[in-house]
Amino acid sequence: MPLLAAGPSGNVKITGFGIHKVSVRWRDLMFVEVYTDAGITGLGEATLESRTDIAEAVLRWLEPEYVGRDPSGPEEHWNRVYYVATRWRNGPALMTGLSAIDQALWDIEAKRLGVPLHRLLGGPIRKEQRVYFTHWDASIPKEKRDVAALTDLAAKTREQGWTAVKYTLPQGDFELERIAKNVAELAAIRGVFGNRGDIALECAETFSVRSAVQFANAIAPYHPLFLEEPVLRESPAGLGEVAAKSPVPIATGEGLFSRYEFKSLLDAKGAAIIQPDVMHAGGITELRKIANLAEAYGVEVAPHQCSGPVAHMASLAAMSVCRNCLIHEWEGADDELFREMTEGTYPTQKDGLVRLPEAPGIGIRVNFGEFKKKFPYRGVRGRAQVRM
Numbered sequence: 001m002p003l004l005a006a007g008p009s010g011n012v013k014i015t016g017f018g019i020h021k022v023s024v025r026w027r028d029l030m031f032v033e034v035y036t037d038a039g040i041t042g043l044g045e046a047t048l049e050s051r052t053d054i055a056e057a058v059l060r061w062l063e064p065e066y067v068g069r070d071p072s073g074p075e076e077h078w079n080r081v082y083y084v085a086t087r088w089r090n091g092p093a094l095m096t097g098l099s100a101i102d103q104a105l106w107d108i109e110a111k112r113l114g115v116p117l118h119r120l121l122g123g124p125i126r127k128e129q130r131v132y133f134t135h136w137d138a139s140i141p142k143e144k145r146d147v148a149a150l151t152d153l154a155a156k157t158r159e160q161g162w163t164a165v166k167y168t169l170p171q172g173d174f175e176l177e178r179i180a181k182n183v184a185e186l187a188a189i190r191g192v193f194g195n196r197g198d199i200a201l202e203c204a205e206t207f208s209v210r211s212a213v214q215f216a217n218a219i220a221p222y223h224p225l226f227l228e229e230p231v232l233r234e235s236p237a238g239l240g241e242v243a244a245k246s247p248v249p250i251a252t253g254e255g256l257f258s259r260y261e262f263k264s265l266l267d268a269k270g271a272a273i274i275q276p277d278v279m280h281a282g283g284i285t286e287l288r289k290i291a292n293l294a295e296a297y298g299v300e301v302a303p304h305q306c307s308g309p310v311a312h313m314a315s316l317a318a319m320s321v322c323r324n325c326l327i328h329e330w331e332g333a334d335d336e337l338f339r340e341m342t343e344g345t346y347p348t349q350k351d352g353l354v355r356l357p358e359a360p361g362i363g364i365r366v367n368f369g370e371f372k373k374k375f376p377y378r379g380v381r382g383r384a385q386v387r388m
Contacts, residue, residue: 102283
């Protein structure tokens with residue numbers, strides 16, 4: 001495939017950013033296009049739930065740091081902006097902006113060279129990655145949720161080829177009542193999947209250390225793939241205590257930013273599986289470093305990803321060169337929508353696997369005009385489930 005041409009001066013220069021916001025189902029999505037004078041456009045995603053306008057302001061604040069520069073060398077751009085642009089670095093908003101631009105720069109570089117992003121990154125180790133259906137039970141109305149509804153959904157999901165799912169644990173007023181309800185649900189789903197399917201459980205930081213250990217022991221006979229964020233993500237010590245006592249693997253990391261925060265978690269032995277997000281942890285550049293760091297600790301990676309098509313593809317490419325990638329989160333309910341909005345370029349699962357695209361860059365096109373027309377931006381303000 002021929003290389004894409006540079007601009008009139010012989011060098012490609014960044015000319016500006018385009019920002020696109022839409023609202024799909026229960027959340028807002030935000031994308032950035034990084035434009036160049038060579039006609040090469042890079043795609044990145046800056047979705048930050050309930051904080052979209054703040055993340056947009058960060059992108060506009062960062063824009064002058066890139067305009068007029070050659071987009072090549074994402075690593076150099078990352079270091080320059082993270083360490084030099086401001087000493088007030090880190091945090092969800094700044095890292096989301098930095099991450100989105102990093103994704104777009106990698107997309108530009110791969111398109112410039114005419115290769116799929118996974119090739120530019122040195123891979124892939126495997127051309128297909130295993131995925132799990134996240135927010136799996138969201139299609140069941142709260143008032144209709146019971147064991148029968150879940151087993152029916154599990155059977156349909158298996159027929160569609162999925163081999164792994166994740167759902168958020170329902171809460172209750174009394175601990176024993178909550179445990180009994182969740183054990184009954186998990187047992188029923190396991191009965192449908194047998195030993196040929198994995199079930200992951202999202203706890204949404206709703207346990208204490210004590211109750212998390214109690215719950216983990218109760219569900220252990222049904223062999224969940226992992227318990228996600230049983231206690232507060234800010235507490236590596238608390239996660240470490242739960243992990244040491246739990247018979248079920250602990251997963252966390254979607255709310256951590258950069259390898260430095262992940263090192264604290266890994267040192268505390270707070271997770272057997274980490275979940276960095278390509279949109280928040282520093283983009284493709286940093287996601288690989290976090291995964292490589294985790295490998296040295298014997299920890300697997302199941303990257304967090306429940307947002308839009310660009311972030312899904314950026315994360316998939318980054319993980320394609322990480323040998324400790326266990327499984328990838330996948331917003332299965334949006335597959336048809338994302339294929340429509342990407343003119344059929346977005347891959348979907350088959351037999352629980354997603355195949356890496358072979359088109360240059362991250363591998364998809366996005367029709368932002370049609371996307372925004374069909375799904376106008378609403379400014380969704382979500383509510384956390386956190387409790388002690």
